[in-house]
Amino acid sequence: MNPWPEIHRQRIAVAAMLDSLRDDQWDQPSLCAGWTVRDVAGHLTLQQIGFRELAGMLRHWRGGMDATIQDAARRRATAWSPEQLVTNIRDTAALRRHNIGVTPMETLIDLLVHGQDIAVPLGLDHPMPPEAAAAATRRVLTMRFPPPPPSVRATSGVRLTATDVTWSHGEGPEARGPIAALLLVATGRLIALPRLTGPGAEILAARRTPPPPS
Template structure:
């Protein structure tokens, strides 16, 4: 697989995480009570659930074991259960305050790396903003680092959507990033990251000779 990826050092990545955390708290402060109850891009998750999940980006060994003890049959269902519990236990103001309190911290969840923290905040902030018709910038350089990680990771296991991108060459139209071999698919970097994470709302932004084939594969 050929790849042309931007490289950001750890400090730049944490700064990008802090910027996105700052932006998402500003967005959350502006939401109405009804918007907090709306569905997010994550199937079965409300905006409130996703925001509550973002308070759980610094879970240590003890917290991780606590989640395992409440296992729901899969990691996805277990994480969703933890988010819903958090969403029910905290007030709106507490959720926003706890996300804000992570700004400047360099802790990340036990068992993963800071690159997963980057992917988490970049994608989940769009999970909140897009269905509400709100705009939240996603830096192309940070998104390229997150996408490179998602498409090359072995642990945690790669997402099913990322595995479906095999056999395509992905090319960003707004930064010098590309990866893969095969039919070329072009899109803004933010859309490519969302597609890597299975967010089908970004499919209309795809273009190039492989766009229709990849869209059909992801929709199947």
């Protein structure tokens, strides 16, 4: 799958969703532990940083890459108004650049998952294209570098099967559900677990101890 056309569409969709928010919704908690909606939006403006921007980020090192990225997202979210954040995401939607050390698939995964990190706690409907979600979920579950999120380990020994697109992964007792829910569970968003059914879903529910998503 060439992810760039879907990356473009998802950036436009996320910008439209953010553009519709009330002022108070920007400071509501997202699904990312410790991240507000504003922080997540700030993070999504950091998808195309080059060596110069990376060097600037590393000057604010916080002891680990996840913490450093979160710090950069918060600093961007604080420095820019909601209108500036939305404008940046929309104006850079068609650019085919990705961060150093990741592939375009990670860029797509970020958009699909972080879009739900914003939408779900606010009770908003933000559809996830099944084919793109299937490609993203397979990438999450099979990636070696960058390292996969720790939540991937919780899916071992379970067969994940999508109910809205032809897709499955793994061996063992089956957990069935919409591909969007499978992607969220694979990336540590346990709020999606009730959308899964089958004996494998019961196993995943019993493993509800992965670290918070970043």
